[in-house]
Amino acid sequence: MKFKEEGFEVGWCTESSRIMEQVKLFNPDLIFLDLVMGKMDGLEVLMLLKSTIETKWIPVVMFSNIDNDLDKQQCLKNGASHFLVKVKFSPRELVQYAREVLEIL
Secondary structure, three states: OHHHHOOOOOOOOOOHHHHHHHHHHHOOOOEEEEOOOOOOOHHHHHHHHHOOOOOOOOOEEEEEOOOOHHHHHHHHHOOOOEEEEHHHOOHHHHHHHHHHHHHHO
16 A cells, blocks of 8 residues: 555555466566465565566565575575565555665666
């Protein structure tokens, strides 16, 4: 909701198995992707996103409540732009973070 309030167009997908379909429909400039998900975990989804020509250019910010260096290293190694620990950011800080990432592009 904070992203919408700040003027971002927001899409979301609640089923990891449908993310490629949703990303191709929505064509986002930035993806926040949770590491812990349903059928496929976030790392699997990240690798899928980075393996296709249509989606590999999209910056993906991995997001988790688990502050684990191994997870962070795996995500960054597989193409994530950033790895954030959820509890360390307020919604306002996430919006600012998204703006900064998009400005770099």
